[in-house]
Amino acid sequence: GENVEQHPSTLSVQEGDSAVIKCTYSDSASNYFPWYKQELGKRPQLIIDIRSNVGEKKDQRIAVTLNKTAKHFSLHITETQPEDSAVYFCAASKDDKIIFGKGTRLHILP
Amino acid sequence: DVKVTQSSRYLVKRTGEKVFLECVQDMDHENMFWYRQDPGLGLRLIYFSYDVKMKEKGDIPEGYSVSREKKERFSLILESASTNQTSMYLCASSFLGAWNIHNEQFFGPGTRLTVL
Numbered sequence: 001g002e003n004v005e006q007h008p009s010t011l012s013v014q015e016g017d018s019a020v021i022k023c024t025y026s027d028s029a030s031n032y033f034p035w036y037k038q039e040l041g042k043r044p045q046l047i048i049d050i051r052s053n054v055g056e057k058k059d060q061r062i063a064v065t066l067n068k069t070a071k072h073f074s075l076h077i078t079e080t081q082p083e084d085s086a087v088y089f090c091a092a093s094k095d096d097k098i099i100f101g102k103g104t105r106l107h108i109l110p
Numbered sequence: 111d112v113k114v115t116q117s118s119r120y121l122v123k124r125t126g127e128k129v130f131l132e133c134v135q136d137m138d139h140e141n142m143f144w145y146r147q148d149p150g151l152g153l154r155l156i157y158f159s160y161d162v163k164m165k166e167k168g169d170i171p172e173g174y175s176v177s178r179e180k181k182e183r184f185s186l187i188l189e190s191a192s193t194n195q196t197s198m199y200l201c202a203s204s205f206l207g208a209w210n211i212h213n214e215q216f217f218g219p220g221t222r223l224t225v226l
């Protein structure tokens with residue numbers, strides 16, 4: 001079955017700097033890669049997703065890139081703000097079932 | 111606005127008890143999912159359901175069962191609770207995807223279960 005590896009497990013960046021979270025997946029049939037954000041004490045929520053026919057997608061300060069050949073995908077957050085502090089989960093899917101990575105705890109330092 | 115609700119935010123049970131966790135969604139979603147969330151382990155899929163009375167095992171189904179008698183409701187059952195089932199349990203729902211169409215999963219607020 002699918003296996004999703006996520007790195008790093010913890011990331012601290014200065015406010016205003018960029019943050020990058022990287023994931024790899026094992027099943028070449030996976031074709032959908034969502035990213036979820038979970039703020040402290042709250043439920044996970046979708047922030048951006050990318051499908052396998054696209055190499056990059058951007059939404060304001062957030063961008064996701066996908067390298068299907070290498071089975072890598074990454075989340076990029078630019079100009080980080082305090083409200084970006086959260087746990088971020090990458091995921092991979094080829095049907096309605098989603099396999100999540102273990103999560104990255106992002107700290108934004110003042 | 112999608113709403114996924116779970117019957118309890120916090121639950122304390124004793125080893126060996128039968129435990130029911132309830133999840134209800136109000137958006138007519140076909141898919142429903144149960145995950146457990148543990149520090150450092152992310153979200154692990156326990157069971158999911160594509161339709162009423164239909165269920166499929168996820169990655170960690172041992173010690174759990176599920177029931178989907180109505181489309182809007184998906185129940186997770188711990189037949190005989192054990193201490194290693196102490197965790198945060200999250201329910202989610204989504205529309206059934208057509209071929210190559212994937213749909214966002216909407217999560218409930220979670221139930222923090224402690225088994226003593």
